[in-house]
Amino acid sequence: MAPSPDHPNPPAAVQASTLPQRAPATGSAQPSQSQPATVAVAVHTPAHSALGDLLSYTSAQPLAPGTLVRVPLGQREVLGVVWDGTPAPLPEGMATRSVAAVLDGIAPLDIHWRRLVAFAARYYQRSLGEIALAALPPQLRDLSHEQLARRLRRPAKPAGKGAAARANTAPAPADANPRAASALHGATDHPAAVDTVVGAAASAASAASAASAASAASAAENATPLIALSAEQQVVLAQIGSNPGPFLLFGSTGSGKTEVYLRCVQTALEARPGAQALVMVPEINLTPQLEARFTERFGTARVVSLHSGMTNPQRLKSWLAAHSGQARIVLGTRMAVFASMPQLALIVVDEEHDASYKQQEGARYSARDLAIWRAREQHAKVILGSATPSLESWHASRPATPDDPQGGRYLRLHMPSRIGAGKLPVLRVVNMNHQPRRTVFSAPLLAALQERIERGEQCMILLNRRGYAPVLHCADCDWKSDCPHCSAHQVFHKTDRSLRCHHCGFAQRVPRACPGCGSPDITPIGRGTEQLEEQLSALLADVRRPDGAPARVARIDADTTRAQGALEAQLAQVHAGDIDVLVGTQMIAKGHDFRRITLVAAVQPDGALFSSDFRAPERLFALLMQASGRAGRDADYVAAQGSRSEMWLQTFHPEHAIVAALRQHDYPAFAAQQLDERQGAAMPPFAFQALVRADARTQEVAQGFLRAASQAATDAALPGLEHVTLYPPVPLTIQRVANVERAQMLLESDSRAALQRFLAAWQALLHHTRAQSAHKALVRWLVDVDPLVI
Numbered sequence: 008m009a010p011s012p013d014h015p016n017p018p019a020a021v022q023a024s025t026l027p028q029r030a031p032a033t034g035s036a037q038p039s040q041s042q043p044a045t046v047a048v049a050v051h052t053p054a055h056s057a058l059g060d061l062l063s064y065t066s067a068q069p070l071a072p073g074t075l076v077r078v079p080l081g082q083r084e085v086l087g088v089v090w091d092g093t094p095a096p097l098p099e100g101m102a103t104r105s106v107a108a109v110l111d112g113i114a115p116l117d118i119h120w121r122r123l124v125a126f127a128a129r130y131y132q133r134s135l136g137e138i139a140l141a142a143l144p145p146q147l148r149d150l151s152h153e154q155l156a157r158r159l160r161r162p163a164k165p166a167g168k169g170a171a172a173r174a175n176t177a178p179a180p181a182d183a184n185p186r187a188a189s190a191l192h193g194a195t196d197h198p199a200a201v202d203t204v205v206g207a208a209a210s211a212a213s214a215a216s217a218a219s220a221a222s223a224a225s226a227a228e229n230a231t232p233l234i235a236l237s238a239e240q241q242v243v244l245a246q247i248g249s250n251p252g253p254f255l256l257f258g259s260t261g262s263g264k265t266e267v268y269l270r271c272v273q274t275a276l277e278a279r280p281g282a283q284a285l286v287m288v289p290e291i292n293l294t295p296q297l298e299a300r301f302t303e304r305f306g307t308a309r310v311v312s313l314h315s316g317m318t319n320p321q322r323l324k325s326w327l328a329a330h331s332g333q334a335r336i337v338l339g340t341r342m343a344v345f346a347s348m349p350q351l352a353l354i355v356v357d358e359e360h361d362a363s364y365k366q367q368e369g370a371r372y373s374a375r376d377l378a379i380w381r382a383r384e385q386h387a388k389v390i391l392g393s394a395t396p397s398l399e400s401w402h403a404s405r406p407a408t409p410d411d412p413q414g415g416r417y418l419r420l421h422m423p424s425r426i427g428a429g430k431l432p433v434l435r436v437v438n439m440n441h442q443p444r445r446t447v448f449s450a451p452l453l454a455a456l457q458e459r460i461e462r463g464e465q466c467m468i469l470l471n472r473r474g475y476a477p478v479l480h481c482a483d484c485d486w487k488s489d490c491p492h493c494s495a496h497q498v499f500h501k502t503d504r505s506l507r508c509h510h511c512g513f514a515q516r517v518p519r520a521c522p523g524c525g526s527p528d529i530t531p532i533g534r535g536t537e538q539l540e541e542q543l544s545a546l547l548a549d550v551r552r553p554d555g556a557p558a559r560v561a562r563i564d565a566d567t568t569r570a571q572g573a574l575e576a577q578l579a580q581v582h583a584g585d586i587d588v589l590v591g592t593q594m595i596a597k598g599h600d601f602r603r604i605t606l607v608a609a610v611q612p613d614g615a616l617f618s619s620d621f622r623a624p625e626r627l628f629a630l631l632m633q634a635s636g637r638a639g640r641d642a643d644y645v646a647a648q649g650s651r652s653e654m655w656l657q658t659f660h661p662e663h664a665i666v667a668a669l670r671q672h673d674y675p676a677f678a679a680q681q682l683d684e685r686q687g688a689a690m691p692p693f694a695f696q697a698l699v700r701a702d703a704r705t706q707e708v709a710q711g712f713l714r715a716a717s718q719a720a721t722d723a724a725l726p727g728l729e730h731v732t733l734y735p736p737v738p739l740t741i742q743r744v745a746n747v748e749r750a751q752m753l754l755e756s757d758s759r760a761a762l763q764r765f766l767a768a769w770q771a772l773l774h775h776t777r778a779q780s781a782h783k784a785l786v787r788w789l790v791d792v793d794p795l796v797i
C-alpha cells in the first residue's frame with residue numbers, strides 16, 4: 008500500500024528521504040562551535056528552481072532542525088526553516104552564504120510538523136519549501152525581522168470581526184513581555200538563546216504545563232452547566248473513548264455532533280497536560296456560531312481561530328499561541344491542518360464531505376486526508392463528522408469482513424436521531440412539468456410560505472446561483488452577454504446594473520441597447536438569487552407576520568457578504584427572527600443551527616442532475632440533505648407551533664433516484680447505489696486519479712505540452728507506468744478564463760502506490776519538457792492529485 012494521506016504507512020516508512028529517524032538534539036550531532044556549521048534550509052525558491060528547495064547555509068552556531076531563520080536568496084532575504092539532513096552541494100563556483108538571522112524567540116518546529124510538510128510535499132507533488140513556507144503565517148514570511156520584532160512588541164489591535172475579536176481578548180504572552188524586541192536578532196549579535204517573547208514560546212513545554220495546571224481546574228469550574236447527553240451521543244462517546252479510530256461520525260443534521268466534538272475535546276485536554284485539539288470547519292461562515300460554542304465551553308484564552316478571513320496580525324497571533332502551547336484549541340479552515348501544535352491529541356474534521364477541504368490552487372492538498380495522516384503520525388485521535396459523508400470516507404468505514412479485509416479502516420459511528428426526538432423534514436415534490444411555463448415559485452410552494460410566515464415561522468429558499476440572471480439576451484440578433492475574456496457568460500447583476508464575469512471578474516455597465524444590433528429588446532434569461540429575492544418580495548407583499556408587520560425577505564450570498572462583518576450581521580438577523588424568508592446560495596445551506604426555520608425549498612436544483620462530472624450527484628445530494636437539515640432543528644419549537652418541518656423540491660425530474668433517496672432521508676442507500684456505479688466504472692474510491700493541467704494562450708500549446716510530457720513518460724518507461732492509464736489531453740469545461748486556454752489530462756490507476764511512483768518519477772520529465780523551446784509559450788502547468796473536480 009502506498010503512503011497516502013488517508014492511509015499512511017507505518018511512520019518509519021513515510022519519512023521523506025530528507026528526514027532522519029529522529030531529529031538530532033540541538034548541539035549533540037553538530038559540528039563544534041569553532042567552525043561554522045552547515046545547515047540545510049527549506050526556502051520557497053521561485054517556481055521549482057533547479058537548485059531544489061533545501062539549500063546550504065552556514066551558521067555561526069549550530070541550529071536545530073525546525074529553527075526559523077532568515078537567509079539571503081538571490082537579492083532578497085527570505086524566511087526559511089532549518090531542515091533535517093544535509094543539502095545537496097552547491098554548484099561549483101557558488102559560495103555558501105550564511106544565515107542572516109535566527110528567529111530564536113520562536114521554538115523550532117517539531118519533527119511531527121516537519122514530517123507532515125515533507126509528506127504533503129511528496130504526495131501532492133510540490134516542493135518542500137513551498138509547502139513549509141505556505142504553512143506559516145504570512146507575517147512570519149513577509150516582515151523583515153525588525154518589523155516582526157516590532158509587531159510582536161505591539162499589542163495587537165482589537166479585531167473588527169466579532170468572532171475574531173472574541174478570540175483576541177485574551178492577551179498573548181507577547182503582549183505582556185517588555186523584552187519582546189529581543190525575540191529576533193541577528194544570528195551574530197546574540198549567539199546564545201535569550202529570553203524570549205513569543206511567548207514563553209521558546210519553551211513550549213513550560214508554557215504548556217503551566218496552562219495545563221490551570222486547565223484541569225478551569226474545565227471543572229467552568230460555569231456552563233453541561234447539557235445531558237442523548238443516548239446516541241453517549242454510545243458514540245464511549246466508542247470513541249475505547250477505540251483508536253479514525254472515526255467517521257455519521258450523524259443526521261441536528262443530531263448534536265457539535266456536542267460530541269466538545270466532549271471529545273474536553274476529554275483529550277484532560278487526559279494529558281498541555282494536550283491540544285484541532286477542530287476544522289469548511290468555511291469561515293460556519294465559524295462564528297461554532298466558535299461561540301467552543302469559547303463558551305473552554306474560555307476565550309484557550310481557543311484561537313485560524314482562517315483566511317483574519318488579518319495577518321491576527322493570524323500570526325493565533326499561530327504563535329498554538330505553536331507555544333498557550334492555545335489548547337485551534338478552530339480553523341483547511342489551512343489549519345498545518346498549524347504547529349506540538350501537543351496535538353485530537354483532530355475533528357466537521358462536515359468532512361465539504362469540497363472546501365481541498366485546496367484548489369497552488370498545492371492542491373486535501374486537508375481532510377492530511378488530517379488522517381497527521382493524526383496517525385502524531386498519535387492523535389481523529390474524528391470526521393457529517394450527515395452526508397464523502398463516498399471516500401463512507402467506503403473507508405465499511406465494516407471489515409473476511410472477504411474484504413480492506414474494510415474497517417475507519418470506524419463508522421451512527422447518530423441517526425435528531426436531538427429532542429425532532430423529525431427530519433418531510434419531502435414535498437412539485438412536478439414542474441405540470442406548472443405553467445416559466446413558473447419560478449409554484450402556487451403550492453407560495454401558499455406554504457405564506458402559511459408559515461403568518462404563523463411566525465421562518466423559511467429558506469436555496470438557489471445555487473448568485474446575480475439576477477446568468478445571461479442577457481437580445482431577442483432580435485441573438486446577442487448574448489458573453490465575457491470577452493472567458494468562454495462563459497457575464498452574469499447580470501441588477502442591484503448595481505452591471506454585467507460581471509464570475510470567472511475572471513471582468514465587469515461592465517449594462518448596455519442600454521443591444522451592442523450587436525442596437526435593439527432595445529434585451530432581456531435576462533434564467534434567474535439568480537437577486538431575482539428570487541425581488542420576485543418573492545413582490546409575491547409576499549401582502550402577507551403579514553403574526554405581529555401585523557409585512558413579511559421580510561433577505562438574501563445571503565457572496566455578493567451581500569463582501570463587507571467585513573456583513574455575514575455575521577445578516578446571520579444574527581435571521582437568528583433574531585427579523586427575517587421571515589431567507590434567500591441564498593449554498594452559503595446558507597450548511598452548518599448553521601437555525602432554530603425557527605421550518606421550511607426549506609430548492610426551487611431549481613435540476614441543473615446539477617445531468618452534469619458530466621461523476622461527483623455531481625454526490626454533491627447535489629449532500630447539498631439538498633444539508634439544506635433540508637436547516638429546517639425543524641428545534642423539536643420543541645416545531646411541536647409548540649403545531650407545525651412540521653418540510654423540504655420542498657421543484658423539479659422537472661420527480662422520478663430521479665436522488666429524489667427518492669431524499670424522500671427516505673436515506674444516505675446509506677444513496678451511497679450504496681453510487682458506490683456500485685463507481686465500482687462498475689472503476690472510478691474513485693475504487694481507482695486513483697491525478698490530473699495534469701496546462702494553461703497557455705492557445706489550446707494547441709496547452710495540449711501540445713501535455714502530449715509531449717505524456718510521450719516522454721511512455722518513452723522513458725517510467726516506474727509505475729504499467730499500472731497507470733494516461734488519457735489524452737482535453738479542454739476544461741470552461742475552456743478559456745481571462746484569455747488563458749486551459750487543458751488537462753487525466754491519469755488513472757488501480758494502485759495508489761503505482762500512481763505515486765509514476766508521478767514522482769514524472770516530475771523531472773515534466774520540468775524538462777517545460778524547458779524545451781517548443782513549449783516556451785506555456786503559461787503554467789500543475790499536478791492535482793486526488794482531484795475533486797474533473
Ligand SMILES: Nc1ncnc2c1ncn2[C@@H]1O[C@H](COP(=O)(O)OP(=O)(O)OP(=O)(O)O)[C@@H](O)[C@H]1O
Nearest residue numbers: 235236237260261262263264265266426598600636
Ligand atoms: N444532548 C443534548 N441535549 C439538548 N440539546 C442538544 C444536545 N446535543 C446537542 N443539542 C443541541 O442540538 C442542536 C443541534 O446540534 P448540532 O448543531 O451539533 O447538530 P449537528 O449534528 O452538528 O447538525 P448539522 O450536521 O446539521 O450541523 C444544537 O442547538 C445543540 O445545542
Ligand SMILES: [Zn+2]
Nearest residue numbers: 490493508511
Ligand atoms: Zn471572464
